Amino acid sequence: MNDPSTILESQDVAAPTSGTIIDIDDLSFSYDLGKTNTLRNISLDIPAGKVTAFIGPSGCGKSTLIRCLNRMNDLVDTAKVTSGKISIMGQDIHAPDVDAIELRKHVGMVFQKYNPFPKSIYENVAYGLRVQGIKKKSILDQAVEESLQKSALWSEVKDRLNTSALGLSGGQQQRLCIARTIAVKPQIVLMDEPCSALDPIATARIEELIAELQQDFTIVIVTHNMQQATRVSDRTAFFYLGELVEYDDTQAIFGNPSKKQTEDYVSGRFG
Amino acid sequence: MSGHILKNYDDELRFLKNNVLEMGGEVIEALEKSVKGLLQGDREICAEVVDEDEVIDSHEKKIDELGMSILLRFNPVASDLRQVLSSINICRSLERIGDHAVNIAKRSRKILKGALCEEVRLVDPLFIKAHEIVSASLTAYSDVDERKAHQVIKMDGLVDELHRSLSKNLSSTIAEHGGPNTESLLHILFISRSLERIGDLAVNIAEDIVFITSAEDIRHT
Numbered sequence: 348m349n350d351p352s353t354i355l356e357s358q359d360v361a362a363p364t365s366g367t368i369i370d371i372d373d374l375s376f377s378y379d380l381g382k383t384n385t386l387r388n389i390s391l392d393i394p395a396g397k398v399t400a401f402i403g404p405s406g407c408g409k410s411t412l413i414r415c416l417n418r419m420n421d422l423v424d425t426a427k428v429t430s431g432k433i434s435i436m437g438q439d440i441h442a443p444d445v446d447a448i449e450l451r452k453h454v455g456m457v458f459q460k461y462n463p464f465p466k467s468i469y470e471n472v473a474y475g476l477r478v479q480g481i482k483k484k485s486i487l488d489q490a491v492e493e494s495l496q497k498s499a500l501w502s503e504v505k506d507r508l509n510t511s512a513l514g515l516s517g518g519q520q521q522r523l524c525i526a527r528t529i530a531v532k533p534q535i536v537l538m539d540e541p542c543s544a545l546d547p548i549a550t551a552r553i554e555e556l557i558a559e560l561q562q563d564f565t566i567v568i569v570t571h572n573m574q575q576a577t578r579v580s581d582r583t584a585f586f587y588l589g590e591l592v593e594y595d596d597t598q599a600i601f602g603n604p605s606k607k608q609t610e611d612y613v614s615g616r617f618g
Numbered sequence: 619m620s621g622h623i624l625k626n627y628d629d630e631l632r633f634l635k636n637n638v639l640e641m642g643g644e645v646i647e648a649l650e651k652s653v654k655g656l657l658q659g660d661r662e663i664c665a666e667v668v669d670e671d672e673v674i675d676s677h678e679k680k681i682d683e684l685g686m687s688i689l690l691r692f693n694p695v696a697s698d699l700r701q702v703l704s705s706i707n708i709c710r711s712l713e714r715i716g717d718h719a720v721n722i723a724k725r726s727r728k729i730l731k732g733a734l735c736e737e738v739r740l741v742d743p744l745f746i747k748a749h750e751i752v753s754a755s756l757t758a759y760s761d762v763d764e765r766k767a768h769q770v771i772k773m774d775g776l777v778d779e780l781h782r783s784l785s786k787n788l789s790s791t792i793a794e795h796g797g798p799n800t801e802s803l804l805h806i807l808f809i810s811r812s813l814e815r816i817g818d819l820a821v822n823i824a825e826d827i828v829f830i831t832s833a834e835d836i837r838h839t
Contacts, residue, residue: 573693573695574693577695601695601696602695602696602699602833603696603833604696607619610619610696610697611619611620613695613696614622614694614695614696614697614698615622615623615624615627615692616619616620616621616622616623617620617623618623
């Protein structure tokens, strides 16, 4: 196993392009110090360089699980992994010597409601790099342009980089948040319902962007929109009542799921 | 399987299926009439088959519209998607069976215009089997029954065998006797060929049913 200080604390870890990047092994998780498990015995391998979708009805645990992947749940005092483990690039992310802040540099996150900082467009994208101590303007300029290019936002904002990010449309703000996330070059990008607050056109642009980002990042997306899951993802995991019901190629999950519960959910028989 | 949350989704799927079955009923009636006209020497019945083909054609269009509407409005997946796609395929097969019934009716009219031709009776056993296989395929669709669909596929062997035997018989009659009945005998040969093709189309329907139930594409295997 790789030493944590070389895997999750290094700034220059090359993103794996094949094999398993996230290994979730028999994970159970509780929000109330173990009295009740919100997630129960989840095991799944998330492939590198692919898009994996988490689907399931509200309360099934999909957002809880995605927030486990970069230890966002650490912010909840009573949250606790009660069994099992999550390994990212071979490293147990809950190992005592793994720092959650360092982990999040490698596992970025885009949220349901776009949340740009009340700063300029430029400063939003440069923020993560500045936190890392990068001050040189040429490096920041290059990173901002590259991230905005990859987020398909550059042509729309290049002439107003110093204006407030809050003046952008909703779809642009979400793409800016994606640019901010990828500016620090994470290996994994988590997206928790990234389009639920967007109109169809803005949603289509984000979906297009996901397909492009897939070339450089591993993406895990939580979505309530099953057509979106079929369009953007390679693999889909269906969760129900805190358990993983089925995990397979997206085509199989929506074309011929092996579990009746999955079929009933994806075909709109419950939800 | 339990119903969808959207009740009108269930209603639309049921409506689509009922339309396919209704079209199937019309196709079987056309097939029955075409052969009945031939065997009973009734050119009027044959003419009805030709005239009524547009009803079958309009049914095909209606089923296409229904299928497209379901795809657009409900975005079906898994077995629902297979049901919609297969129902559209099945209606295509039924329309072609209807066309074969029209061919049989047209050729029957030509046969009936000429001198009495005893060989028309030879068509009956093949017609009975072709009728049976189409009915069985529609029952399998109605019941969404994979076992019955596989039985349909097996039945086609007998239809093929009867067609081969009849073709051989007619060919030797033409070769040995020829004469004024040759044209009628050739028409019967083509009718036999239509009945054999109807068996193949029933097999196509059965393959679609297997796709609905198991998601397995058994065509060309």
